[in-house]
Amino acid sequence: MSAKILVIDNITVSFDGFKALNNLNFSMDAGELRVIIGPNGAGKTTFLDIITGKTKPTEGQVLFKGRNLRSYSEHQIAQMGVGRKFQTPRVYLNLTPRENLELSCNHRKAVFPTLFSKTPSAERRTVAGLLETIGLIHKADMKANLLSHGEKQWLEIGMLVAQSPDLLLVDEPVAGLTDEETMKTGELLLSLAESHSIIVIEHDMEFVRQIARKVTVLHQGSVLCEGTIDEVQSNPRVIEVYLGQPHEAEDNIPVSAKLEEHKTSLSAEDIVTT
Amino acid sequence: MTAQATADRQGIDWARRRSLLIEVAIVLAVALSLMFIAPVILSSFYTNLLGRFLALAIVALGIDLIWGFTGMLSLGHGVFFTLGGYALAMHLKLQIPPTASTKLPEFMSLYGVTELPWFWQPFYSFPFAALAVFVIPAIVGAILGYLIFRNRIRGVYFSILTQATTIIFFNFFNGQQKLFNGTNGLTDFKTLFGAQVSSSNSQRTFYILTILILILAYALCRWLTSGRFGRLLVAIRDDESRVRFSGYNPTGYKVLIFAISAALAGIAGAMFTIQTGIISPNSMNIAFSIEMVIWVAVGGRATLVGAILGAIVVNFARSLLSEKFPEIWLFFQGGLFLFVVLLLPNGIVGWIRREGVDLFQSLTGTRKRSFTYPSLEEDPEVEYERKNIGD
Numbered sequence: 001m002s003a004k005i006l007v008i009d010n011i012t013v014s015f016d017g018f019k020a021l022n023n024l025n026f027s028m029d030a031g032e033l034r035v036i037i038g039p040n041g042a043g044k045t046t047f048l049d050i051i052t053g054k055t056k057p058t059e060g061q062v063l064f065k066g067r068n069l070r071s072y073s074e075h076q077i078a079q080m081g082v083g084r085k086f087q088t089p090r091v092y093l094n095l096t097p098r099e100n101l102e103l104s105c106n107h108r109k110a111v112f113p114t115l116f117s118k119t120p121s122a123e124r125r126t127v128a129g130l131l132e133t134i135g136l137i138h139k140a141d142m143k144a145n146l147l148s149h150g151e152k153q154w155l156e157i158g159m160l161v162a163q164s165p166d167l168l169l170v171d172e173p174v175a176g177l178t179d180e181e182t183m184k185t186g187e188l189l190l191s192l193a194e195s196h197s198i199i200v201i202e203h204d205m206e207f208v209r210q211i212a213r214k215v216t217v218l219h220q221g222s223v224l225c226e227g228t229i230d231e232v233q234s235n236p237r238v239i240e241v242y243l244g245q246p247h248e249a250e251d252n253i254p255v256s257a258k259l260e261e262h263k264t265s266l267s268a269e270d271i272v273t274t
Numbered sequence: 275m276t277a278q279a280t281a282d283r284q285g286i287d288w289a290r291r292r293s294l295l296i297e298v299a300i301v302l303a304v305a306l307s308l309m310f311i312a313p314v315i316l317s318s319f320y321t322n323l324l325g326r327f328l329a330l331a332i333v334a335l336g337i338d339l340i341w342g343f344t345g346m347l348s349l350g351h352g353v354f355f356t357l358g359g360y361a362l363a364m365h366l367k368l369q370i371p372p373t374a375s376t377k378l379p380e381f382m383s384l385y386g387v388t389e390l391p392w393f394w395q396p397f398y399s400f401p402f403a404a405l406a407v408f409v410i411p412a413i414v415g416a417i418l419g420y421l422i423f424r425n426r427i428r429g430v431y432f433s434i435l436t437q438a439t440t441i442i443f444f445n446f447f448n449g450q451q452k453l454f455n456g457t458n459g460l461t462d463f464k465t466l467f468g469a470q471v472s473s474s475n476s477q478r479t480f481y482i483l484t485i486l487i488l489i490l491a492y493a494l495c496r497w498l499t500s501g502r503f504g505r506l507l508v509a510i511r512d513d514e515s516r517v518r519f520s521g522y523n524p525t526g527y528k529v530l531i532f533a534i535s536a537a538l539a540g541i542a543g544a545m546f547t548i549q550t551g552i553i554s555p556n557s558m559n560i561a562f563s564i565e566m567v568i569w570v571a572v573g574g575r576a577t578l579v580g581a582i583l584g585a586i587v588v589n590f591a592r593s594l595l596s597e598k599f600p601e602i603w604l605f606f607q608g609g610l611f612l613f614v615v616l617l618l619p620n621g622i623v624g625w626i627r628r629e630g631v632d633l634f635q636s637l638t639g640t641r642k643r644s645f646t647y648p649s650l651e652e653d654p655e656v657e658y659e660r661k662n663i664g665d
Contacts, residue, residue, distance in 0.1 A: 052519060078521035090516045092509045099505045104520050106502060111526040115503040138658035163521060 004063075005030040005167055005197045006051070011060035013046055013221075020046040021057070022221035030166075033193040035200045035208050037232075038218035039241055044201045045087070047218065048169050052084050053077040064167065079109065083165030087172045089152035093145035097136045097155050100144055101127045104162040126162065133188075134158040150181045157185070161192065168198045174207050186210040205233075217241075301489060308485050318474060322549060325481035327589040329545035332484075332491050334569045334581035336538030341567065342576035343499055344531050345511030346428075350436030351539045352563035353443045354411035358540025359553035360447075361410055363460035364394060365403035366471065366548070371464070380462075381455040391453055400467075407544040408537035415536025419529040428514065440558050447555040459554025472551060484545045488582070491538055495578050498534070507531060508576075568607065572614050574621025583622060 008026040012019060021043045028034050038044050049055040050062055053074040062069045069077055078084075091100050105123045106114060131137045134154040139147065144155060153173060160168055173189065174182040182204065189211055192198060202208050208215065208229060215232045217224040219241045225232060232238055308328070313321045333355055340346045367379040376383050378390055396402045422435055448457050463471040470476060498504055509517050510524050517524050547553040556562075565588075573584020588610070596603040618625045 054515075073523075074515075074518035075521050075523040078519055084519050086516075090513055092505075092512050092516070094508050094512055095505055102502065103505055103509060103522075109520075109522045111503075111530055114506060114527075115498075115501070115530075119502060159520070 003030055003066075004028065005032075005065060006199075007063040008051075009061050009063065011050060011057045011062065013043075013050060013055060014058050019221050021050070024060075024218075024222050026216065026223060028197065028199070030197055031193075033189070033198045033200070033211065033213055035202060035212040035215045035229075036218060037202065037205075037208060037215060038224070041220075042218040043221040044218055045171065046221075048084060048171060048199075048201070051077075051167075051169060052082055075109070078163065078165075081164075081166035082169065083160040083163045083167070084169040085156050085160050085171055085173060087175065089149070089156045091144045091147075091152050091155050091159065093143065095144060096141050097131060097144055097147070097158075098127060098140040100155060100159055101130055101162045104159040105130075105164075130158045130162055133161075150177050153177060153181075153185070154188075157188065161196075166197060168192065168196050170198060170200045172201055172203065174202065174204055182207055183210070301492065305485055305489055309482050313478065313481070318477075321481060322477055323590075323593060324586075325477070325484050326546055326549045327586045328481075328484045328488050329542050329549060330566075330569070330589060331542075331582040331585040332488055332545065333539045333542035333566055334573070334585040335488075335491050335495050335578060336535035336542070337566050337570045338576065338578055338581035339495055339498065339507075339531055339538075340535045341570060342578075342581070343504065343507045343511060344528060345514075346528065346532065347433045347567065348436045348532075348535070349433050349560065349563050349567065350438075350440040351535070351566050352558045352560070353440050354415060354536040354539035355543035355546070355562075355566075356443070356447070356553065356555065356558045357411045357414065358407045358543030359547035359557065360454065360460065360543075361397070361403055361406040361540070362544035363463070363547050363553045364397040365400060366463040366466060367460055368394070368398050369463075369465045379455075379460075381458070382452065385452045387452050408540045411540030411543075412533040412537040416529055416533040419532035420525070423525045423528045423532075437560055437563075440560055440563055444555050444558040447558065454555075457555060459552055459556070461552035461554070463548070463551055466548075471548065477549065480545065480548050484549070487541060487545060491541070492578060492582070494534075498531070499578070503527075565607075568611050568614075570621075572610060572621055574623030574625070574627075577621065577623040577627070580621045580623030587622070 004027050006026070006028050008024060011021050011024045013021040024043070024047070026047075036044055036047065046055060050057050051064070051069070053069060053072055053076070056070065064077070064080060064082060067080070072080070091097075092103070095103070102119055102123065105127055106119075107123070108114065108117070128137070131140050134157065136147070136151060136155060136158070139151070144152065147155065153176075157170070157173065160170070170189065174185050177185060186207055189198060189200065193211075200211065212229045214226065215229050216226045217232055217235075217238050219237075224237055224241065225235050227235070308324075312324060316324065333351060336354075337348065337351060340348055370377055370379070378387060382390070397406070418436075418439060422432060427435065447454050450456060454460065465471060466476070499507065506517070506522065506527060509520075510527060514524050543553070543557070566585075569584040569588050570581045571584070572588055573582065574580025588607075591610075592603055592607070595606055614621060620628060
């Protein structure tokens with residue numbers, strides 16, 4: 001077993017008393033591709049926020065490669081090797097894809113090296129290679145706001161890779177993409193997974209099935225269960241949180257007993273949410 | 275493929291170099307005509323006026339750097355402008371003829387000061403004063419910027435803080451009769467290097483010097499905004515928190531660009547002061563700082579040329595109109611700002627770059643005609659396939 005790249009230890013995040021994350025424990029190995037699912041409001045985005053330093057945990061700690069991230073700010077965490085792709089593509093719209101990638105690729109991010117040194121040719125080659133990979137080579141020098149939604153998603157994934165992070169956090173990479181683009185994105189993530197550790201947050205169950213090896217389900221700020229996609233989909237508690245349990249409150253029948261009835265009739269499509 | 279790529283890159287490099295050469299040629303042509311033709315055509319009054327406006331164009335460049343490129347709307351650049359002006363004025367006030375009865379600037383003796391305050395002492399030296407013109411504003415800007423940006427204060431809150439700064443500085447300078455002659459400011463400059471400041475020869479020199487400094491400032495801004503640094507400024511303007519997640523700390527970048535912008539304002543203030551013959555706390559009032567922003571908005575944000583053009587056009591309009599109809603200038607300025615915001619959101623230069631070229635082409639009939647659909651003919655993907663795969 002390789003070393004743990006990310007350990008989240010008993011994290012609680014509360015916003016004015018509302019606990020977005022509640023005693024959450026999570027860990028993943030280096031080189032793993034992990035998918036996180038969960039209904040809306042489960043705390044998925046907050047989960048990424050505490051890893052990237054956007055939100056500081058109220059209690060608990062995040063260990064990345066064995067280092068506690070609490071005292072670091074966003075850019076330091078990014079330099080340590082955590083890259084994040086946002087839910088809606090956030091690329092710099094007034095720059096070209098090439099410039100977007102060059103900014104991410106720059107290895108010396110302090111003010112004066114950026115100002116005085118020219119882009120090294122090695123970085124230029126990396127950028128050209130990435131443009132090829134994400135299929136934007138012939139749109140490399142037009143403004144990014146002219147790209148389609150799918151192309152922006154890809155560009156942002158490219159920016160993530162250009163940063164050469166060890167851990168990629170990918171938030172809903174296929175939202176709003178066509179089936180074909182979704183397929184391609186899945187392949188891209190799988191090929192990236194060969195050399196990176198990746199956390200993907202996704203709703204699209206078909207896509208999850210395409211890429212997932214291990215799935216973690218979040219619910220109300222805690223980990224509900226973990227396992228392969230099949231295990232997770234047949235887990236009664238998962239079915240409960242996704243579909244609700246109408247009689248639960250009234251008649252206090254043990255939930256597990258109720259769920260047994262539902263379990264057999266459910267398939268992957270039933271858990272798709274948007 | 276690699277050979278093709280190298281050839282492409284060389285082609286791009288060459289095209290870039292050629293457009294740079296064209297730009298240098300245009301700048302030189304404009305500068306030379308300003309230096310040698312304008313003084314012949316214009317009366318000395320208007321030449322002096324033009325010189326002042328060119329000095330104001332330097333501060334407009336500074337505003338463009340931080341507002342146009344980095345997205346920080348400073349409404350307090352009058353402070354840096356005035357600090358630069360005072361730094362030079364203090365040196366000028368210390369040019370006391372050896373025959374004079376007192377070794378103090380005359381206002382000091384008036385208020386009963388007997389000894390030159392300690393911080394006036396270094397301004398005897400011209401090199402010190404010349405440095406102070408841009409170093410003091412830069413330091414003040416850097417400290418202010420660091421405190422603001424480190425705490426991630428942005429947008430409107432940043433603008434409000436810069437306004438508050440102008441009030442603080444205004445009250446300080448306005449209240450210090452003994453140190454800075456209070457509300458009257460520093461004026462009545464006699465000599466610089468032994469030459470009469472107000473003589474037409476000296477003023478001609480200042481005029482040419484202003485043009486040279488403006489060229490240097492323009493070159494500096496072009497350099498700052500063209501490379502990776504400039505792209506990062508645009509990235510900070512468009513999505514600052516995204517920049518953090520890419521591993522950059524925007525604070526350093528913003529402090530540096532704000533300090534450079536303040537330094538440009540200081541230089542502008544000094545050149546303006548020496549051509550108008552007065553600097554007073556009045557130039558720290560908020561209206562003046564807002565006017566600077568209007569020049570840039572009229573000329574075109576994030577264009578640099580637009581900032582220069584805007585400063586000159588608006589100020590000439592102002593002096594012509596306020597000569598003829600002194601009471602309507604403010605209405606005109608407000609109207610101009612509304613017009614620009616509503617109809618020319620990218621300013622004059624932005625409009626020329628976007629729509630002007632199209633309009634010119636369709637008027638002269640040189641517009642490239644589309645044979646299918648514009649979206650097809652201009653789509654780079656289609657273009658690429660046509661070139662590489664064939665029809």
